Amino acid sequence: MKRFTPFLLLFVLLSACHSSQPLSGIGYKGYPVGQLKKSDSSFLSMLRPYKDSVDKTMNEVLAQNATALLKEIPNSPLGNFLADAYLWAAREKFDKRADVAFMNHGGVRINRIPAGNIDRRVIYEVMPFDNTLVIVEVKGSVLQQSLDRLAEDGGGGGVAGLSMRIKDKKAVDVMIGGIPLDMNRIYFMVNSDYAVDGGGGFTLFKKLPQQRTGYFQRDAIIEYCKASGKAGVKTFGEPQNRIIQ
Numbered sequence: 001m002k003r004f005t006p007f008l009l010l011f012v013l014l015s016a017c018h019s020s021q022p023l024s025g026i027g028y029k030g031y032p033v034g035q036l037k038k039s040d041s042s043f044l045s046m047l048r049p050y051k052d053s054v055d056k057t058m059n060e061v062l063a064q065n066a067t068a069l070l071k072e073i074p075n076s077p078l079g080n081f082l083a084d085a086y087l088w089a090a091r092e093k094f095d096k097r098a099d100v101a102f103m104n105h106g107g108v109r110i111n112r113i114p115a116g117n118i119d120r121r122v123i124y125e126v127m128p129f130d131n132t133l134v135i136v137e138v139k140g141s142v143l144q145q146s147l148d149r150l151a152e153d154g155g156g157g158g159v160a161g162l163s164m165r166i167k168d169k170k171a172v173d174v175m176i177g178g179i180p181l182d183m184n185r186i187y188f189m190v191n192s193d194y195a196v197d198g199g200g201g202f203t204l205f206k207k208l209p210q211q212r213t214g215y216f217q218r219d220a221i222i223e224y225c226k227a228s229g230k231a232g233v234k235t236f237g238e239p240q241n242r243i244i245q
Contacts, residue, residue, distance in 0.1 A: 058121035062222060063229035065236050069113040071105070072156075074166055075241040078113060079103045079158020082126070082221060084236070086133055087160040089220035090190040092227075094213050095135050099176055100143075101190035103158030104200060107131075118225055127218040131192040135211040140183040142204050147171035149202055156243045160190075165244045192217055 069078040080103075087101035110126050138146075150157060152169040164174040174181035189205075193212070196205045228236070 058119065058124065060120045061117045061229075062120060062123070062225035063118045063236075064234055065113065065115055065118055066234045067237075068115045069236060071108050071111045073105065074156025074243040074245045076103075076105060076108070076156060076158050076243075077237045078111075078126070079105060079108055080160060080242055081113075081158070081236045082108065082217075083158040083160035085221040085224035086190045086217060088224050088227070089215065090133060090135055090188075090213075093215065094133075094211065095188060097188045098135060098161075098190050099187045100159065100161040102160075102195065104192070104195055105157035106200075107192070107194070108158070120222060123218060123221050123225070127221060129194075129217075131194050131217050133213045133215045133217060133220060134191055134193050134196045135213065136189045136191060136196055136205050137186050137209040138189045138205065140181050140185045140187060142208070143187055143189065144171065144174065144181060144183065145204065146202055147174060153200075155245065159242050163240075163242045163244075 067077075069081050070076070071078045082103040083101040086103065087098055090098040090101065107129070108126060109128055110122075113122055113126065147164060148169075148171050151164075151166040151171045155166060155169075162174065162176055164171045166172075176182075176187060191205065192199075194200075195202070196210065198206055
C-alpha cells in the first residue's frame with residue numbers, strides 16, 4: 001500500500017476547500033504581422049535550413065505553359081488541365097480502358113496558373129488535398145444523370161475525354177472520345193474518392209464497381225507535368241471548348 005504523504009494530504013485539503021469560479025468571459029487580442037514588424041533573426045536562422053530544403057523541392061520546374069490556365073465556367077481550362085492529368089495517370093498506371101475524367105469546380109483551389117514555368121509549388125496550391133484517384137465502372141445512363149447534375153448545379157467544370165453542351169440546365173450532345181454517349185454502355189470514369197463517396201451530393205457512383213488506386217490526385221498532376229515537359233509540350237488544354245453553354 002502506498003504511503004499517504006503529508007504534502008499530498010495538504011494538497012487534497014486545499015483542493016477540497018477551493019470553490020470553482022464561473023467563467024466570466026472570453027476575449028482575444030490580435031497581433032498584426034507585416035513588414036512594419038521587426039523580424040526575429042534568431043527564429044529565422046533556426047528555420048532557414050528547413051525553408052531552404054522546402055524551397056528547393058517546391059521550386060522544381062516541372063513543365064512550361066504558353067498560356068494562362070483559368071478557372072472558369074462552364075468550360076474551365078484549369079479544370080480541364082487537371083482532368084487531363086487524371087485521365088493520363090489512370091491510363092498509364094492503372095487501366096488503359098479509362099474513358100473520361102472529372103475535376104469538380106469547387107475543388108480547384110486557385111483561380112489561375114499563369115503562363116510560364118509550372119513548378120511543384122503551384123501544383124500544391126491548386127490541389128492541397130490528399131484526395132486519391134478512383135476508377136469507376138459507370139453505365140451511360142448514370143453518367144448522364146451526373147452530367148445533368150453538373151449542368152444544373154454549377155454549369156460546368158473540368159473534364160477530359162468528354163464534350164457536351166448545356167441547354168436548359170441539362171447536358172446534351174454528350175460525346176465520349178468523339179462518340180455519342182451510349183446510355184447502355186459501361187464507361188470507365190476517373191474521379192476523386194471525395195466525389196465517388198458522395199461529396200457534392202451525387203451518391204450513385206458509391207454503389208458501382210470501382211478500383212481504389214490510393215494514388216494522390218496531386219501526384220498525378222506532378223507526373224503528368226513531368227512527362228509533358230520531357231515530351232516538349234508547351235501548351236496545355238485545347239482551343240475548342242469541352243463544355244459549351
